[in-house]
Amino acid sequence: MLKYTLKRLLQSVFTVLLIVTIVFLLLRLMPTDYYFTEDELIKLTDQQKLDRLQAAGLLDHPFTQLGRFYRQLFTKLDLGTSRRVQVNKPVVDLIASKFSISMRLGLTALGISLFIGVALGVSQARFKNGALDHIGTAYTIFVNAVPHLVSYSLVLTFGARMLGLPSLYTMRKPGPSSILPIVCLAMGSIAGYMLWTRRYMVDELNKEYIRLAKLKGLSTGSIMFRHVLKNAFVPLAQYLPYSILLTVGGSLLVERFFSVPGMGPLLTDAISRYDTNLVQAIVMLYASLGIAGVFLGDILMTLIDPRIHLGGKEAAR
């Protein structure tokens, strides 16, 4: 297990550095005009543009810039400053000021989704083809069929105008103003957990060992929770650490829609404004979290299902 962990760790570091290097070089392939706003392109002379690019170090050869980036990273743990999103603010500070908000909303929504989604999924499987099952299926179809922005608008209109909840997130009232964003975040996830819990549980319910358990006279509750759910949850559990870690990344749509000052829209903002240092830092963060999430998911599966082994000659994965 230790050997496997070390191997995965080294692979992960290499993968992250490779991703960052590729993104770094791709950004340098973009025309430097993207560094300027349309307004600046209109008003600045060519010499002024060159001066600005020179001051930002963007006229050097891409590999010189890459060397400088890694030198700063490894010697000073410095990822540089933001060039556009919040000018000259260290990107680490910028990310630090945002990720906790995204994570708080995301974890709350994830907890709610897990609880409600799994509970409803179990109920759907238990009462398959009953009214609850049909309602749950209709909800899943609705959530997946209606464009997110439409359903968010409905939530906003209903929540703000009928229930009097704050329309936008505000740090002055983080509790009440978090309700609508969390509802929107949870809506889709509930449908997801419900769908997959029902599906895996129905699969398990048709297996031989369940019939045997029934014949042995075990109670329905015991069969559902101690046997069926435990086995059905294994595939879901694999993605749980990944989902938890990625709450750091926030949700682009929900955070934009409710003006949540989180991580969600940061990457797209940084790319669209050619904020190279910020893009690199966020890519590094997301790549690290993604890889860590998959790794932890694997570990969690081995804990839940002892039949699964990692590494070694008899490894199941």
Added chain:
Amino acid sequence: MKKILSLALTVCLLLGLGLTAAGADELTEFHTYALISAEVENFNVHYSQGARDSNVMTNLIDPLLTNDPKGALVPCAAKEWYSEDDGQTWTFILNDGMTWVDKDGAYKADVVANDWLTGLEWVLNFAKNDAANTSMPIEMLKGAGEYYEYTKALAESEGVEAAKALGLEKFLETVGISSPDEKTIVFTCVDKLPYFPTVTTYNGFYPVSAGLLEEIGVDGYKAVSWDNLWYSGLYTITSYVHENEKILTANPAYYNAANVKRFDNVVIKMVESPDVAFTLFQTGELDHVSLPQSTLNTIYNSESHEFHDYLTEMRPTKFSYQYHLVYDKKLENGEPDVNWNTAVANEAFRLSWYYGMDNTPVLARNNAINPLSCINYGYTANNVAVTSGGVDYTQLVRDELGLQYTDTYNRYDPEKGAAYKAQAIEELTAKGVTFPVEIDYYILGSNQTAKDTADTLSQVFSDCLGDDYVKLNIKTYVSNMSTEVRNPQLASIYINGWGADFGDPVNFVGQETYGEDNAYYSITYSKINNATDEELIATYKEFTKLVDDARAISDDLDARYAAFAKAEAYMIEHALVIPLYYMVEWQITSVNDYSKVYSAYGIQNYRYMNWETNSDLYTTEDYAGFAAAQ
């Protein structure tokens, strides 16, 4: 008896109106919004260049001068200003009692003349300000370009830190600025520049306290934030959450607090889209909202809608839009587009557009309810310059052109357009031009609004000029107009708006002159300097001469403006560019826009000062009254 009854009813009505007016309170806290895409990037006023920053910064630090609701220059940090040599040297005298404070209003330092010197040194120092906002100081101030080049060379030869360490000594030796005492600043311009005071409303001429630089260092000021900034303006920022909300609170130490009307707080919410803003407005969380076209149509078309009677037309934005013609267009294979270049050089061809196109449908794309309020007959924007008699410069141009804003599209003259079309066909056929002349017009591929507008434009060309004469090809670029279209010279026309940097017509007409490196539109868009048609070049040269003649008048502003108006009218009458529209949007609001600063240049328009507000919404009628009173 009837007369007495009528009189009594009238008195009652007037009293009722009076009571209604008296019942409407002024707002003490103003709730506004901005799109998240327009969030502040930077609290360093010297570095910031976009409206996203300036709209906030203008409230936090006082410049030397500001503008009033008619666009005229008025005192701000400087109580008086004058030139004794027709505009080469300008002296500004500061008010007494101005102070720098922190975000909580605690005293940090006095505002002194040296702060403007420190600010300008920052701007012109390559290592400190990364070449941002240097163009106007370099263009106008003696020695400014020299100092900039000095700092750049120093940064390259001895390292950035050496240039960052520069104080004021070398700067004062080189640049035309001085402070004889703590309250006086003297600028020496490169030439007689009668409009120089208008430039002081712009970022590059804002002050910064030497004390702040000492406190947070050069790198600290480059990254200065709302919580360590020093404030000298109307408000301080007391709360700021990036892409969420900022609260501006009336600066308790503001030197002129007794004489200006301010809000206690201005709460600026950042929203994702105009639709979300409208939802906030409906729930009472905002005091005004600009209306997207679809929402506007819904409200306008439903008389029973709760906001139907509160639709109000905003004042035109500061940009003046025109059809810009390209005189050296190329094909996609890089060869010159001879057919287009020959056609556009022909004056009759251009004038057939000028007179023959009814652009009302294009105007309606910006203002579906009242398209004619968007009409623009001139090139220079409103409120750029005002004569000593209070007449806006654009009126002088309209007088020269013989066009006035009425309830019809006066310029449109189909008969004249048809006559010029016939003349152009005859002349151009003789030169080998084939018809229809193809017009390549580029829009952003992902922009549906631009596509809809382009379709409308295409229909206008077809309806007014005929498919046998011209054909509009709507083409797309992926993401960057400059790289994909402008640099390879692929477009035949552009529709562009120009916003003034300072208060003089040269800022507009000077962009279109022939053979001048600073003429932005000539160099970047029209490429007139590459044209070969002698008649066209002669027309441009005559226009350029008229501009130069006007530019030379520095001792009599009225004469200067009159001369510029002649030049501009000449340019328009020869259709070197074709004026098109102003942007005029609609809103629902508790603010009287006509009480706000309204200037075509500088960064003063968003100063939350002396605004007339109404806790009830203003009605359409109220606004019609405000507009009529102008």
